Amino acid sequence: RTVYVNGSYLPEEEATVSIFDRGFLFADAVYEVTSVVRGKLIDFDGHMARLRRSLGELALSSPVSDEEMLAIHRELVTRNDIDEGLIYLQVTRGSAGDRDFAFPPADTKPTLVLFTQAKKVIENPAAGTGLKVISIDDIRWGRCDIKTVQLLYPCLAKMAAKHAHVDDAWMVRDGLVTEGSSNNAYIVTSEGTIVTREKSQSILHGITRAATLRLAEEKGLKVEERGFSIEEAKNAREAFITSASLFVMPVVEIDGAAIGEGRPGELSRRLREIYIEDALKTAI
Ligand code: PMP
Structure with a gap:
């Protein structure tokens, strides 16, 4: 290389x-x-x-x-x-x-x-099965909006996930999910609203997050930028994450509880397709 x-x-x-x-x-x-x-x-x-x-x-x-x-x-x-x-x-x-x-x-x-x-980023087999996550305290520093290489805690979070035989960890501060260890976190409510934490110093302002929310709104989907608890997530219709390397990736289990039917949700799958279609069109 x-x-x-x-x-x-x-x-x-x-x-x-x-x-x-x-x-x-x-x-x-x-x-x-x-x-x-x-x-x-x-x-x-x-x-x-x-x-x-x-x-x-x-x-x-x-x-x-x-x-x-x-x-x-x-x-x-x-x-x-x-x-x-x-x-x-x-x-x-x-x-x-x-x-x-x-x-x-x-x-x-x-x-x-x-x-x-x-790396195969479009035909990622994980998109077909969805990811399982656990929750973990968010004890990172106060400027998570700056993309520093200070990634020790996300490494520990990934190891906690690995030991729990799941794929990733969602971090929780003051009862609300901030984001995944290296991705932004979303749920879809029973009304079909996409919910993700609002931008602040507590999360990284994902480039994939911005694109996904823009595309969702263009398609007439309802988006709410606010915090949500693990309890709300467990009862959500769907869950997913976004990042530059995973695009839109369904989440099917949180702390052992199946989300929806425990399979990648319809909206998550559709958003992944919409994201990939747009990315292929706009890549330079
Ligand atoms: N949050 C965190 C903590 C991350 O590390 C990442 C990826 N680096 C993201 C969110 C997603 O950002 P992006 O969509 O720009 O990859």
């Missing part, structure tokens, strides 16, 4: 970053994951807009322009012959050559790393 690091395209074995890099020492870094379908990028502009926002919130400087970022993404797709998969991008604050909590001098160069992952 060819990866990108600070201006160079290299075989992955040859790509290196300093041990003093603040991404490594302090998780002082932000990231994005963009999906590739038929060799094209889904919602690239959305991911770049969120990257700019994450960088801005942490006073991180941008290593390259959006145009260069697009060129790097495309070059990696070509060099790795990616038809379907993901591109991971990370920007760190770089390093001034020692460990110091305070930010390094302003002229310190940020580190930019990108790599590809070939």
Whole structure:
């Protein structure tokens, strides 16, 4: 696999970053994951807009322009012959050559790393069966709207799910679901209303969330942005999640309780199709 690091395209074995890099020492870094379908990028502009926002919130400087970022993404797709998969991008604050909590001098160069992952994103077999989730306390920090690489708690949440023999965990704060460990969470009420947590500093503002809600409203579906409890979710008609890598993915079980008939719901499946159709049309 060819990866990108600070201006160079290299075989992955040859790509290196300093041990003093603040991404490594302090998780002082932000990231994005963009999906590739038929060799094209889904919602690239959305991911770049969120990257700019994450960088801005942490006073991180941008290593390259959006145009260069697009060129790097495309070059990696070509060099790795990616038809379907993901591109991971990370920007760190770089390093001034020692460990110091305070930010390094302003002229310190940020580190930019990108790599590809070939993966079936459209024909994902999980879409046919749906995911099972457990609930877990959301004890993350207060700025979940910034896409930092500080992902230890989501890793622990995934491990809790694994130990419970399910696929993922939905995080709960003050009695209401915030989001999944690496995705946004939704339910469909008995009236057919799509409910998902409102945007705030408590959740990541998913690029797939924005697209899904826009498409749902275009199709005349009712959307409510508010918190919901695990109890409400267990009694919902359907449940699903969204993320750049899973698109719209049905959820069929929460804390051992079957959602609806315990199979992917009709609306969730339809939304997945609508999302994929739109993504294929708008990918660049
Ligand atoms: N919430 C969290 C905590 C995430 O990590 C992600 C994916 N990175 C999402 C939501 C979904 O965001 P997106 O649709 O932009 O992938």
